[in-house]
Amino acid sequence: MTAMYLPKGAGRYDATVHTQGPWHPEQQHLGPVTGLLVHELARTAPRPGLALTKLAVDVFAPVPVAEVEVRTDVARDGKRVQCLSASLLAGGRELVRATAWRIREGETPATGAAPPPAPVPPAQPRESASWLASGFGYGRAMDWRFVAGDPQHTGPATVWGRSTVPLVEGEEMTPLERLAVFADSGNGVSYALDFDSYLFVNVDLSISLFRPPQGEWICLDAATTIGPAGCGLTRTTLYDRSGEVGQATQTLFVAPRPGREADSAG
Template identity: 30%
Template sequence: MSSKADPTPHYFTRRETGFDPTGLARNPWFADAVAGGPISALFGHIIETAGFDPGFEICRVTIDILGVVPRSLLTPTIVPVRQGRQAQLYRIEMRAGDKMVAQAHVLLARQLDTPAFPTPQSHPAPEDVAEDNFLIGASMAGAIKTRPIMGRVREPGRGVCWMRMDGEIVLGVPTSPFVKACLFADFGNGVGSATHAHEWSYANLDISIQFFRKPRGDWFLLDAHTEGAGNGHAVAQSVFADADGVYAKGTQTVFVGPGRPRP
């Protein structure tokens, strides 16, 4: 957790071999586990600092959560999968001890000047929306600010919200818009949930982000909803935008199970 000597909220501390989660990275469902958002953001940090060829653009990041991620030292390994002239693919394996607990695949395409055909973004700008406590308890000790347009976490239905994160993912490392975007990509199944959490849970099993471009600025829009066929799983679908327009679209595979009664 943050201290008086270090007031900046953060999810991880860098160690010699990996990353040590703080209490702010805690999973809300399991006392000694790490939540999906911090894991996704940590992968974003690793991707950004990996030193990939600057002539290639990140066009897809997929993350698989391979069970409960323990709140212990997490060690990443980057494995090249494809090294082509037009596309490159890497796998990042995240281990707790000897066990792989999560993995990410990063697809990069060669940067070229091509025609643009952007997705329309019709929501009001963040400065035109009032700030409110949209996330209910997932505010990273106040570092995450929200300006909701539609819906609310823990209420079924489509959710639309501007978000801003002023903390750090890794202590002492300024958080870039790309890493913040990876954090918010995990929020779709909560912002756009289809059920009440006390009736049916909606834990995500993976995160997939298709980037049109790198995000920019401080405020990030999430427009999310969930659809399913009533057979134990569903798909949370998200549109991500910044002040300049839509920068990505994403999905999460959601495991639907019996909820937990409220205290």
Template identity: 25%
Template structure:
């Protein structure tokens, strides 16, 4: 049986060693955002998640470029309330914090009376899904394909993602899969005719519910830029419908522009 791909190998209770799957294209020996976001989400949920509470908001601040070295996780429960639980996690490399995550959980309950407004939007899906390929990119101008290079245009972007495991030998939870996929908000909002020249410094993913399976879609909702700063938002959806929102802020980094001219598959992107 072929071993499942993973971003990290756990070497002790709170220490993880990145694999080649965690590498980023932003620079030599850099780690990619989904790997870091996934590890933070897994850690904080594993230590402080409760079945009766919904993980409603995860925010991850990416302080500095993480490298392919041993990574230690530190987590703590900030508040254990009756209806709200707050916890946080730090990812540490060589004594420096490279990322910090906060998770807000709300106790599940029944909805209040009345009807509310809800956005009505088209949520496109590819005509077929190849089970052997975990990712597909789509755009209004080019349809769906497995190559980012096909979508270097100025139209609206979306992608279909099935996350690989964050830690070797441990299947991702629905929260980890959602966080991993939501990190692609930077891709679907910042990808343009010359590739990507903005690098995101954070991710916030807000969830009304958890995804129903491993296949998660992400579609750009808004993208605003000025003075080298980018703000992007995207909708997460699955085969049932929309269930959350991803939000990122990013800063221009043209010296490390990724143009995707080599036709790199999505699975080996950023």
């Protein structure tokens, strides 16, 4: 299979193994799901001069590695701002809902943004050997390049990434789709608890951009904080090769993995 999704027409797609997430082999990673939502939103009421600047994604239930459908609509259509909505369904059930804002592009005085933390480094054996690139389809479909942190140890991390397979078969990925596919990896690369002992699943993803991303490489500078009552928060600064483009946040549901409750209490 050469893409994350195989189009079937009318907003319907077959998900391939490249969408597979780390928590269950039959459930998708939210990265490809977010990319697919962006793909369909780009086709909804497009208007020259409006750029997507905010995307908020809420997850109601895990998305199966199976046929999915995306439905989109215009929630508000104005001259200077436009609000779109999107829903992803499987088996007739809404599993993910997104809201997107487009803002009219115009010439404004830029206040400056942070440069990239570091250039894209050469591939290293430790990345290809880590759990990110070996145990599940999405992990294998991405090219991971760490410049800070370690994919085999907990803690903050800075990592460049790009998809090595197309999002939709027969179509070239846009830079915005590439960012959407990778932005949900913030909690994965900066995981704060042992992966084998705990779940830290995000229930949402919020992306805010002050300029459109460019190119195929996206950098995540991510840190995760776990609270004392089963919740966590990941905050990620997003970069392309020219510098910072925006921020992403994820709210995390945190719990011991099934069968690990006794171990965590000890």
